[in-house]
Amino acid sequence: MASILIVDxxxxxxxxxxxxxxxxxxxxxxxxxxxxGLKAIETACPDAMVMDVIMPDMDGxxxxxRIRTHASPAIRALPVVCMTGRDKxxxxxxxxxxxxxxxxxxxxxxxxxxxxxxxxxGTTPAEAIPLISQGRWA
Amino acid sequence: MMLLKSRGMCCLHGSAWFVSGVLLGIGVLGFWQGxxxxxSVLLLLFASVLAGVLAVRxxxxxxxxxxxxxxxxxxxxAHEAHAVVDGDSGLAQARTHVTxxxxxxxxxxxxxxxxxxxxxxxxxGLVVELERSRGALDRVRRERGRFTRSFDGFVQDFSExxxxxxxxxxxxxxxGLEVDVAARMVARIAKETAMIALNASLEAQRVGEEGAxxxxxxxxxxxxxxxxxxxNAAMADRSRDIGVFLPxxxxxxxxxxxxxxxxxxxxxxxxxxxxxxxxxxxxxxAHALGGGETISDRARDATxxxxxxxxxxxxxxxxxxxxxxxxxxxxxxxHGAGTTxxxxxxx
Numbered sequence: 001m002a003s004i005l006i007v008d009x010x011x012x013x014x015x016x017x018x019x020x021x022x023x024x025x026x027x028x029x030x031x032x033x034x035x036x037g038l039k040a041i042e043t044a045c046p047d048a049m050v051m052d053v054i055m056p057d058m059d060g061x062x063x064x065x066r067i068r069t070h071a072s073p074a075i076r077a078l079p080v081v082c083m084t085g086r087d088k089x090x091x092x093x094x095x096x097x098x099x100x101x102x103x104x105x106x107x108x109x110x111x112x113x114x115x116x117x118x119x120x121x122g123t124t125p126a127e128a129i130p131l132i133s134q135g136r137w138a
Numbered sequence: 139m140m141l142l143k144s145r146g147m148c149c150l151h152g153s154a155w156f157v158s159g160v161l162l163g164i165g166v167l168g169f170w171q172g173x174x175x176x177x178s179v180l181l182l183l184f185a186s187v188l189a190g191v192l193a194v195r196x197x198x199x200x201x202x203x204x205x206x207x208x209x210x211x212x213x214x215x216a217h218e219a220h221a222v223v224d225g226d227s228g229l230a231q232a233r234t235h236v237t238x239x240x241x242x243x244x245x246x247x248x249x250x251x252x253x254x255x256x257x258x259x260x261x262x263g264l265v266v267e268l269e270r271s272r273g274a275l276d277r278v279r280r281e282r283g284r285f286t287r288s289f290d291g292f293v294q295d296f297s298e299x300x301x302x303x304x305x306x307x308x309x310x311x312x313x314g315l316e317v318d319v320a321a322r323m324v325a326r327i328a329k330e331t332a333m334i335a336l337n338a339s340l341e342a343q344r345v346g347e348e349g350a351x352x353x354x355x356x357x358x359x360x361x362x363x364x365x366x367x368x369x370n371a372a373m374a375d376r377s378r379d380i381g382v383f384l385p386x387x388x389x390x391x392x393x394x395x396x397x398x399x400x401x402x403x404x405x406x407x408x409x410x411x412x413x414x415x416x417x418x419x420x421x422x423x424a425h426a427l428g429g430g431e432t433i434s435d436r437a438r439d440a441t442x443x444x445x446x447x448x449x450x451x452x453x454x455x456x457x458x459x460x461x462x463x464x465x466x467x468x469x470x471x472x473h474g475a476g477t478t479x480x481x482x483x484x485x
Binding site for chain 2 (some may be wrong): 017107
């Protein structure tokens with residue numbers, strides 16, 4: 001089980017992704033923009049982060065730049081999966097150093113989980129938690 | 139005229155000297171031969187008088203040629219002067235050119251001003267349309283914001299419903315487990331009751347006729363125990379059904395979440411693509427708007443330049459009038475009467 005931070009200004013994306021990643025057995029935290037995301041990373045360094053690019057207050061580029069230039073080595077090495085519907089941003093985002101760039105489409109969750117499982121190989125493998133087991137739903 | 143006069147004088151000089159020379163030659167020859175001595179003397183005297191008269195009349199060609207004999211440039215100047223008086227001059231040609239230029243200038247300036255007005259109006263129309271387009275794009279952006287907020291609200295509602303369903307499913311699961319426990323307890327009670335009824339029936343048979351009533355009771359008790367067992371078995375079956383249904387409901391709920399996720403990501407993917415296109419369009423509109431305003435500014439500048447050109451056309455027209463006046467003055471011999479100076483000053 002890994003701890004994953006979702007940073008996205010879209011409430012629907014946060015909710016849906018949180019539920020589905022929890023189903024995969026991960027502990028999931030959410031943030032609405034780059035500022036909140038950075039605070040969450042500094043407070044409790046997650047194992048990985050999934051983020052949107054275009055966000056208010058602090059966008060994905062700035063957040064990624066702040067992460068990659070952070071004083072803490074653990075935060076600098078944080079695996080990041082970028083998820084956006086803007087194809088044009090791919091080169092720019094890759095230039096800043098991300099482990100995955102996923103275009104928003106109906107099958108992108110599989111891509112995200114595949115990247116995350118590859119990046120989180122060192123962590124304890126997450127067991128898919130049945131929806132009804134141990135008194136827990138999703 | 140001067141030229142002709144000069145030429146005439148030149149011929150007179152030549153004839154006089156020629157006649158004087160001939161008469162002198164005849165006189166000298168006659169004198170030397172002793173023939174007609176008197177006639178020769180007279181001829182000599184006549185030649186001398188003729189030469190003197192001619193010298194007085196027209197002057198010596200050698201002494202007056204510097205001032206009066208026409209040079210080549212003088213001849214040309216005389217020709218030009220003559221042509222000016224006749225109106226076939228460079229000035230007249232210049233006047234024609236200036237007239238044509240002034241007319242052409244006026245026409246082109248008028249046409250250019252009309253074109254500039256049209257250009258400025260077109261640029262203004264373009265700017266207005268682009269402003270309208272930008273307004274429409276802003277409305278699209280606002281609508282997009284409303285749509286995504288509505289969608290987020292829908293997913294939020296969906297999430298809350300799913301959470302409530304989760305709680306209800308957990309309650310149902312707990313209830314099913316409790317029912318299962320109760321059914322097992324009831325089954326054990328029924329089994330023990332049946333055993334007690336059997337023992338009571340056996341004891342009643344052993345006592346004999348006095349125990350007949352207890353025997354009947356024991357039989358009824360066994361019947362009731364059988365009914366309890368049947369009811370308990372049915373309850374256990376329902377409990378097992380619940381145990382099957384609940385995970386199925388949960389699985390369907392998970393599929394709903396997956397469907398929700400697919401719709402969410404796809405919708406946000408499209409919205410992001412729309413945003414990207416929106417940014418491109420709004421950038422293009424802003425650029426075009428700047429271009430339209432620049433065209434408008436340039437058209438205004440060009441109109442100002444055209445006003446200068448208009449003044450130039452007026453100047454040409456004035457020059458045309460002055461040249462005409464000059465030509466007229468020359469034709470009527472009024473050259474130097476003041477108009478030429480006026481033209482020079484104006485020029």
